[in-house]
Amino acid sequence: MLRAAELVAGVIEGGNLTDAFERMLEAHRDWPESTRGAVRDLAWTTLRDFGRGDAVLDRLLHSPPPTLVQALLLVAVQRLSQRPAQAHTAVDQAVQAVATAMPGLKGMVNGVLRNALRQQSEWAGWIGASRVSAHAYPAWWIERIRASLPEQWEAVLAVGNQRPPMALRVNLRRCTLEAARAELAAAGIEAKRLGDATLLLAQPVAVARLPGYAEGRVSVQDAGAQQAARLLAPRDGERVLDACAAPGGKTAHLLESADVELLALELEPQRAQRIGANLERLGLRAEIRVADCCDLRSWWDGRPFDRILADVPCSASGVVRRHPDIKWLRRDEDIAGFAKQQRRIVDALWQTLAPGGTMLYVTCSVFEQENAAQIARFLDRHADAECVPIHAASDCQLLPDAEHDGFYFARLRKQA
Numbered sequence: 001m002l003r004a005a006e007l008v009a010g011v012i013e014g015g016n017l018t019d020a021f022e023r024m025l026e027a028h029r030d031w032p033e034s035t036r037g038a039v040r041d042l043a044w045t046t047l048r049d050f051g052r053g054d055a056v057l058d059r060l061l062h063s064p065p066p067t068l069v070q071a072l073l074l075v076a077v078q079r080l081s082q083r084p085a086q087a088h089t090a091v092d093q094a095v096q097a098v099a100t101a102m103p104g105l106k107g108m109v110n111g112v113l114r115n116a117l118r119q120q121s122e123w124a125g126w127i128g129a130s131r132v133s134a135h136a137y138p139a140w141w142i143e144r145i146r147a148s149l150p151e152q153w154e155a156v157l158a159v160g161n162q163r164p165p166m167a168l169r170v171n172l173r174r175c176t177l178e179a180a181r182a183e184l185a186a187a188g189i190e191a192k193r194l195g196d197a198t199l200l201l202a203q204p205v206a207v208a209r210l211p212g213y214a215e216g217r218v219s220v221q222d223a224g225a226q227q228a229a230r231l232l233a234p235r236d237g238e239r240v241l242d243a244c245a246a247p248g249g250k251t252a253h254l255l256e257s258a259d260v261e262l263l264a265l266e267l268e269p270q271r272a273q274r275i276g277a278n279l280e281r282l283g284l285r286a287e288i289r290v291a292d293c294c295d296l297r298s299w300w301d302g303r304p305f306d307r308i309l310a311d312v313p314c315s316a317s318g319v320v321r322r323h324p325d326i327k328w329l330r331r332d333e334d335i336a337g338f339a340k341q342q343r344r345i346v347d348a349l350w351q352t353l354a355p356g357g358t359m360l361y362v363t364c365s366v367f368e369q370e371n372a373a374q375i376a377r378f379l380d381r382h383a384d385a386e387c388v389p390i391h392a393a394s395d396c397q398l399l400p401d402a403e404h405d406g407f408y409f410a411r412l413r414k415q416a
């Protein structure tokens with residue numbers, strides 16, 4: 001419980017959850033898979049419940065405790081609501097944890113959690129009293145989704161609070177979908193077919209348990225993310241740019257789809273290394289460069305690209321169930337910052353696209369400002385651009401559900 005609380009405290013202090021968890025695993029390589037999974041699950045579910053634990057603790061605390069203790073209380077409240085039958089164990093674990101980290105606060109934690117337990121029947125009323133805790137999102141986030149998705153906003157918010165699905169991409173160059181599914185079934189892993197090369201697992205499993213992963217027959221990639229390479233549809237012999245490439249999931253998919261000459265750019269050197277590792281496992285090859293894709297002089301040789309994937313940095317609001325820390329870390333004004341960055345990127349990349357070429361704009365956001373509004377302004381600025389329809393619409397806002405994450409796609413063609 002203390003480890004999960006450390007992760008939650010790191011987010012409350014402004015840190016990135018995934019990075020902190022990776023550092024924790026690095027420092028505890030001896031942890032069995034079950035411990036890794038338990039720490040992860042507790043931290044992630046606590047953070048998904050934005051505002052709910054606070055609503056409970058607000059009624060019981062007289063003054064704000066130190067961040068680690070606040071985090072520990074949030075984790076404990078989460079455990080109490082998830083597993084009421086083991087409530088006393090959860091309280092004891094929290095008290096033991098604070099005794100190790102801050103012994104002077106042991107009595108306070110014990111008192112607050114025992115009070116919480118006594119009044120558990122009141123929690124629903126406390127949580128339901130505010131929109132923030134009722135939906136478990138910051139108020140600005142709720143407003144944005146409500147404004148752009150008046151019909152679906154509650155469903156989108158609710159799905160973002162659930163555990164995400166796990167999908168695999170089958171490398172059709174190395175095996176068939178049915179062969180991959182049979183191999184999974186033999187290992188006791190149930191999977192259903194979602195598309196020509198996509199399998200949805202009935203339950204998420206540790207990557208190390210996936211048969212064929214190390215050999216490059218399957219990769220872990222959300223079913224929505226797998227739409228990108230399909231929509232860009234590169235053909236053999238083409239010159240392709242993957243402009244924002246790390247960790248390289250879509251780079252690999254593009255290379256599995258056709259024999260192309262691919263340049264993968266990535267701004268962050270550390271993240272760029274992960275592209276190489278991914279491609280190596282799959283036996284694929286691309287030129288990988290660390291560069292700001294907007295700074296054409298630093299990386300472009302002047303030869304135009306037939307296809308460009310612009311999988312731009314964004315709010316990640318379509319994948320919030322995988323990264324619940326973003327509910328705590330993002331601010332409303334950050335969205336305009338992302339939109340500005342996205343505009344710079346697409347305007348720069350457009351110059352490198354061949355006449356008749358296609359650029360696929362992708363975000364994992366459900367906010368209009370980063371998606372349809374961004375592309376409408378792009379079309380206003382570029383008279384030589386047109387949208388190539390996706391499923392009979394000019395663009396595609398994929399909303400997150402039980403099978404895939406939330407993504408936005410716009411396919412832009414440059415006049416020949």
Ligand SMILES: C[S@@+](CC[C@H](N)C(=O)[O-])C[C@H]1O[C@@H](n2cnc3c(N)ncnc32)[C@H](O)[C@@H]1O
Nearest residue numbers: 244245246247248249250266267292293311313
């Ligand atoms: C949405 S992620 C890309 C995910 C990746 N396409 C995949 O499928 O695995 C966006 C990436 O763009 C990188 N990035 C942000 N600004 C960039 C820029 N100006 N030039 C190149 N890469 C950039 C970020 O570091 C991040 O790795």
